Structure formats: C-alpha cells, structure tokens
Amino acid sequence: GAVVSQHPSRVICKSGTSVKIECRSLDFQATTMFWYRQFPKQSLMLMATSNEGSKATYEQGVEKDKFLINHASLTLSTLTVTSAHPEDSSFYICSASGTHSGNTIYFGEGSWLTVV
Amino acid sequence: KNQVEQSPQSLIILEGKNCTLQCNYTVSPFSNLRWYKQDTGRGPVSLTIMTFSENTKSNGRYTATLDADTKQSSLHITASQLSDSASYICVVREIHASGGSYIPTFGRGTSLIVHP
Numbered sequence: 001g002a003v004v005s006q007h008p009s010r011v012i013c014k015s016g017t018s019v020k021i022e023c024r025s026l027d028f029q030a031t032t033m034f035w036y037r038q039f040p041k042q043s044l045m046l047m048a049t050s051n052e053g054s055k056a057t058y059e060q061g062v063e064k065d066k067f068l069i070n071h072a073s074l075t076l077s078t079l080t081v082t083s084a085h086p087e088d089s090s091f092y093i094c095s096a097s098g099t100h101s102g103n104t105i106y107f108g109e110g111s112w113l114t115v116v
Numbered sequence: 117k118n119q120v121e122q123s124p125q126s127l128i129i130l131e132g133k134n135c136t137l138q139c140n141y142t143v144s145p146f147s148n149l150r151w152y153k154q155d156t157g158r159g160p161v162s163l164t165i166m167t168f169s170e171n172t173k174s175n176g177r178y179t180a181t182l183d184a185d186t187k188q189s190s191l192h193i194t195a196s197q198l199s200d201s202a203s204y205i206c207v208v209r210e211i212h213a214s215g216g217s218y219i220p221t222f223g224r225g226t227s228l229i230v231h232p
Contacts (some may be wrong), residue, residue: 006159034220043205043225044160093159105150105207105220107159 003008003027004096006108013115018082021111023094029074032094035067042063050077074098084115118143120208122223130231133196135225138188139206147209151180151191154203154225163191163204196230203227 003026013019023033032051036044050056050071058064068080077096081088083116093110119192120141129135141149148167152160164173164180166189172181177200178191193200 004159043203044154044222046222076218091157095159103164104165105209107152107161109158111160 004030004094006094006111008016008111009109011114013084013113013114015034015085015115016083019084019101019113020078020079020080021092021094021113022079023079023108025096025098025106026077028096028098030067030077030098031074032097033071033077034095034097035069035077035079036093038093038110047079055083081113084113086115089113089115117207118210118221120206121221122204122206122226123223124226126162126227126229128231129196131196131198133172133194134167135196135228137187137193137204137206137228139208139222139223141189141206141221143208143210143221145186145188145211146184147211149180149182149189149209150207151178151189152190152205152207154205156202172195176210193228198232199229201228201230
C-alpha cells in the first residue's frame with residue numbers, strides 16, 4: 001500500500017525555538033495533507049488541512065501563525081512549530097490523500113515533540 | 117456540522133472475549149467510513165473501509181458493519197488478543213460538493229484494553 005513518511009520521529013527543542021516536521025508521500029501524489037496533534041490518552045485532533053499549492057485551512061482554535069504549514073509539492077508538506085513552548089509538547093501526525101486510489105487517507109508514523 | 121460519535125470511550129475486556137465498538141455519524145453526503153487501529157505512539161492503521169452499498173466487511177478477527185440508513189457502524193472484534201489493546205478510530209468521509217478533496221470527520225476513538 002501507499003506509504004507516508006514523517007520525519008523526525010522524535011525531536012527535543014528548547015523553549016522559544018522553532019522546529020519543523022516533514023511529511024512525505026513516497027509513492028503517490030498527495031493532493032491533500034492533514035496535520036493532527038494528539039495528547040496522551042486522547043484521540044487525534046485535526047489541526048489543519050492543506051491542498052497542494054494552496055494555503056492551509058486551520059481548525060478553530062489552532063493558531064496559524066504558530067503552526068506554519070507548507071504544502072508546496074504533491075509529495076511534501078511541512079509543519080513548523082514556531083516559538084515552541086512546553087505546552088506544545090505532543091504527538092504530531094500527518095496523513096495524506098490523493099486521487100490515485102479513491103482518496104484513501106494514509107497516515108504517517110507520527111512525530112514526538114518535546115519542548116524543554 | 118458533520119459529527120462522528122464513538123462509544124464506548126474506553127473498554128476493558130479479558131483476552132479471548134469478543135467486543136463491539138460503535139460509531140454513529142451525521143456526515144452527509146456520505147462517501148465512505150473507515151475504521152483505524154492506533155497503537156500508542158504510532159500512526160493509525162486502516163482496518164476496514166466501507167462505502168454506501170456495503171453492509172459488512174471483515175479483516176481477520178475484525179468485522180465492520182454499516183447501516184447507511186441509520187448512519188451507524190460497528191466494529192466487532194472476535195477472540196480478542198493482548199495485541200488488540202489500542203485506540204480504534206472511526207473516520208467518515210464526506211463527498212465535497214465542489215469536487216476535489218473528500219473531507220474526513222474523525223471520531224474521538226475508543227480505547228480498548230485487553231487483559232490476560
């Protein structure tokens with residue numbers, strides 16, 4: 001099946017710095033990518049939806065200036081957490097969807113972010 | 117607003133027992149419904165996908181049912197194993213009116229714990 005790769009799988013950054021997480025679709029063109037965060041013992045929370053070449057659509061309550069999403073190509077989307085705070089520490093997951101197989105959503109493996 | 121409600125929120129069962137998870141949705145127009153299994157700290161993995169015309173679909177010990185009239189789905193796990201301990205997420209996709217992306221709506225998930 002299709003593969004979505006996320007990098008890094010784990011990252012520790014200092015408070016106030018920015019960190020970038022990459023999401024790549026390895027064998028299909030991802031026209032749409034989704035970014036989620038997940039706190040311990042809670043379900044996925046959709047942060048934003050991005051279509052290739054367009055600005056991301058953010059869910060209510062998600063700060064677009066803090067969580068910068070770029071989807072410049074059909075195989076890559078990035079999430080940049082700016083001015084990271086300890087409360088941003090979470091599990092971030094991306095998923096990708098394309099027209100190649102009925103718009104199936106494929107998930108990345110997730111990225112653990114710890115802000116110290 | 118499209119909604120996906122899952123129940124129970126959490127469930128504890130003994131190894132070898134069966135269980136059934138519920139998913140009710142209000143998504144319209146309906147495209148498909150997918151059940152995912154998410155192990156702690158990992159990305160979700162698809163178990164089954166069902167379209168409007170499908171009533172039941174199996175994947176090993178997992179059997180999903182769909183009643184498109186009542187907008188209800190269930191995931192039945194037979195002869196549970198310790199490795200079934202995970203979160204199970206119901207995702208319902210809407211047909212976007214203008215074409216293009218098929219918008220997903222996520223349930224909050226059911227946390228299943230299987231005890232020996």
